[in-house]
Amino acid sequence: MFIFNKFIVKETQMILDLLFPNRCIHCNRIIDSDVLVCNVCFEQIHFTHFEFSAENNLKEKCKLLFPIENAFALMQFEQENLSRKIIHELKYRSREKTGKVLANWVTDRLDFKNAKPDLLLSVPLHPKKEKERGYNQLHLFAKTLSEHYKIPHEKDLMKRNHYSKAQALRDKKDRLEIENTFSLTKNISDQHILLIDDVFTTGNTLSTIAWEILKGENNKVSVLVMAMDE
Template sequence: MFTDFFFPDRCLNCNTIIAANVFVCEICISQIKFTTDSFESENIVKEKCKSLFPVENAFALMEFQKEGLSRELMHNLKYKGRENIGNLFAEWTIERLHFKEKPDLIITVPLHKRKQKKRGYNQLQLYADNISKHYAISYDKDIMRRNFHTKAQALKVFSKRVVTKNLFSLNKSISGKHVLLIDDVFTTGNTMSTMAWEILKNKNNKISVLVMANDEG
C-alpha cells in the first residue's frame, strides 16, 4: 500500500520499522517481564484476589512496568486507538496459559456506555474474543453492566480508592458456572472484587481471574 511505504509501522519502543500490527520488534519484546506462573499455581495475583474474594485460579500475562514497554503498550491499547494490541496480548497469553480445569464462561470488565462511546471500543474485547475462540470458552460481553461512570483508577488518589457498591450488575442470572473474569491491569483489585461478589451472590458459581498485567505498585 502507498501509505505503508511512506508511513510504515514502527516499534513502540525503539522506532524500528516492523510488520503491521506487530507493535514491538523482536529485540524489544525481551524487555517485557512476562510472568512464569501457571494458572493453577500459587502466585501474586491469586494471593491478591484471595484477600478480597474466593478465587479458584489466577494468571497475569506480564508485570506492569510504570516506565517500561508494558506500560507503553497498555497506554496505546487504551488511549491511542490501537485496539489490535489486544490481539497481540492474546497471542502472547495463548503461548503461556494452560488450563487443567477450563472455566465455563468469560466475562470482561465492562466500560460505561459513555466511556465506550468516547473511546470507540472496549480494550478487552479483541483479547477476550481470541481467548474465547482458542480455548472454546463461551464469552458473553453483555452479561455484566457498569451502572454508572467513575474516574479512571489511574486518576484517583490511592488513599481514596474504595470498592463502590452497586457499580456492576448482571443482565441475566448465572448459576453453576466457573467464570473467568478478565481485566487489563490488576492494581488494587477493587474493580475485580466488585464484579466477583456480584457473580458470587449465587453460591453455585466459582471465580478465576485472567489479567494482561499485574501492577505490584
C-alpha cells in the same frame, strides 16, 4: 466482486504500510504491521511466567478480597517499563488491535489443563466511556481468547452502573474507594467464570464483580489480567 474488493483492500493496506509504516512503540524501529514491538524490545517485557492452576502472587492478592479458583497475569506492570506503555497504547491511543497481540501472547503461555473455565467475562465500560474511547479495550482481547480456547465470551453479562474517570487519572487513595458498582444482566448458576481485566491494581473492581457472580448458586471465579501492578 468479493475478490475484487479484497484485492482493493490489500492494495490499500500495502500503500498505507509504505506511507505510514508500523513502528515499535518503544524504540520506533520499523516493524511488521501486525506486531507491537521489535524483537529486541520484546526481550525487555517482564512476563510473569505464572501457571494458571498453581499458587502465584496474583492469586494470593485476590484471596484477600474474594474466593478465587485460579489466576493468571501476563506481565508485570512496573513504573516506566514496557508493559505500562503497551497497556497505555491499548487504552488511550486508539490501538484496539493491541488487544489481539496481547491475547496471542497469552495463548503462547497459558494452559488451563483441567481447570478450563466455562465462560469468559470482561470488565465492562460504562456506555458513555465506551463511546468516548470508541471501543472497550478488553473485547478484542477476550474475543481472541474465546476463539482460541473455545470458551464463550459473554461481554454483555455484566453492566457498569456508574460513570467515572479513568483509573490512570485517579490517585491511589481514590481507587481504594469503590465508586463504581456492577450488576448482572441475567441470573447465572453452576458456572466457572474467568474474569478478564487489563491491569490488577487494588483489585477493587474485580472484587466487586466477583461478589456479584458468587451470589449465583455454585458459581466459581478465576481471574486473568494483561498486567499486574506490584
